[in-house]
Amino acid sequence: MEKVTTKIDPDLCVGCGLCVQVCPVKTLSMVNGKAEVTGDLSLNCGHCQAICPEGAVTVGAIDETMSEFVTFQGDSNWLAYGEFNTGQLVRLMASRRSCRSFLSRPVERSVLEDLVKIGCTAPSGTNCQLWTFTIIPTREALMAFGEQIRSFYMKLNIMANNGLLRKFLKFIGKPELDTYYREYYQTVKEGLEEFDRSGVDRLFHGAPAAIVVGCKANATLPREDALLASQNILLAAHSMGLGSCLIGMAVEPMKRDIRIQNAIGIPHDEKVYAVVALGHTAEEYRRIAGRKKVTVRYFEP
Ligand SMILES: Cc1cc2nc3c(=O)[nH]c(=O)nc-3n(C[C@H](O)[C@H](O)[C@H](O)COP(=O)(O)O)c2cc1C
Ligand code: SF4
Structure with a gap:
């Protein structure tokens, strides 16, 4: 406290x-x-x-300025329970899609800053609000970040391609490299080759901006806090006319090599939990995509 x-x-x-x-x-x-x-x-x-x-x-x-927005008309009146249109809320949630075809048109910094404030309306463990947001505001900056990620995967793929190393690590109880080889190696290899050949960006899907969501180490529940803030950003982005995509492929390298997060200005005592690619989108959907059948159970002793 x-x-x-x-x-x-x-x-x-x-x-x-x-x-x-x-x-x-x-x-x-x-x-x-x-x-x-x-x-x-x-x-x-x-x-x-x-x-x-x-x-x-x-x-x-x-801080009252955290509730002041530049790019849209905020409404600071508290909305009473049940006063919102649930149908429209669910429509927004279900209409959000992970965008994999961004336009190069830049996203205004004021929009990105408003999205950060919207992220901060999320709950956080013990209300610590120790999340951090690193705005990557241009395509150039995102490409420079992407270069670090690509270099990580190039090295990882060289290691994963070594059968003896995979077997040895598995033998000593570290099967992660073998699992990576089976599940990701080939796709990553193709992605890296395609980028070298024709500049196609399978990592950020051509996004012109991103927000990296992290949390300080002393947060009570850092992962949960960062991901709840990220979901707010995804939903708000859709409502503001932007596509978004969580880029887990960029999070994993930062977990394994602290130098990558340092290179984009995130200090040692923070951890990154989400990278949200953002931008105007070339995708136009005709209908809402459904969801798979879910497991629901009751416990009623
Ligand atoms: C934690 C997490 C990491 C993700 N990482 C990636 C990623 O690296 N690249 C990508 O294109 N999509 C990524 N996605 C998007 C998922 O593939 C997507 O959410 C899923 O296919 C459902 O589609 P929808 O988001 O459009 O509903 C990620 C999603 C989550 C929740
Ligand atoms: S909520 Fe009631 S008791 Fe508390 S400060 Fe306001 S008027 Fe006083």
């Missing part, structure tokens, strides 16, 4: 107790009929500020 940054204006407080009830960590209490900060620690989640009917609460840790 963090230091308390909540302030309550006693002149505005009417003592309804709502902020005390909603505080998840009992930072606030009622004292002589008014709310007071009595705890030392806080999640700085802002529940108290959001629920106060009198506007008596402020949480200093909350």
Whole structure:
């Protein structure tokens, strides 16, 4: 938890107790009929500020500019439960597709910055919000990043092509290289050759921009936080007229070779969990793609 940054204006407080009830960590209490900060620690989640009917609460840790958007008209009014059109929400979710055919048209930096703020509306473990966003704003920058990724896979493919090495590693209980060889080696080989031959970018699918989503090491649940923020970005991108694609192929090399994330300015104490390629898209779908049958079960003792 963090230091308390909540302030309550006693002149505005009417003592309804709502902020005390909603505080998840009992930072606030009622004292002589008014709310007071009595705890030392806080999640700085802002529940108290959001629920106060009198506007008596402020949480200093909350940066108001994170809710200000440049490229669209934001609406900061809280939407009551059940007030949104679920059909339209699901339509947006189901219409998002992983784009593999981006146009070269650049994406404005202000759009990318708004997408980062939208990412940050996601929940995070203990509200730590320790996610980080590295914007790769141009095709040139993305190509330079891609070069690092390609060089990683070139070296990996040389190793994976060595049958003796694969067998030895498997023998000592490290079957990963053998699994990679069976599942990815050939596709990666073809992708690398095609890029060398004709510049076709099977990695980022020609995207003109990307956002690399990571998290600082001291986050409570870094992977979950980063991926929830990423999903927000994917959905918002669609609503803003952009295609998107998660590029897991670019995440794995950064996990295995810290120098790659350092090369794009991400320090050692952060981990990368998602690379979201973004751009205007050449794809135009006619209908929503369905999903496979899912396993659903009840547990009712
Ligand atoms: C964690 C993760 C990693 C992914 N990595 C890649 C990737 O490296 N390249 C790619 O083209 N698509 C990648 N995808 C996209 C999936 O292939 C895609 O989500 C899936 O085929 C379903 O299609 P849809 O996203 O259009 O619904 C990734 C998706 C996820 C969730
Ligand atoms: S919600 Fe606002 S008015 Fe109600 S007790 Fe808390 S500070 Fe006072």
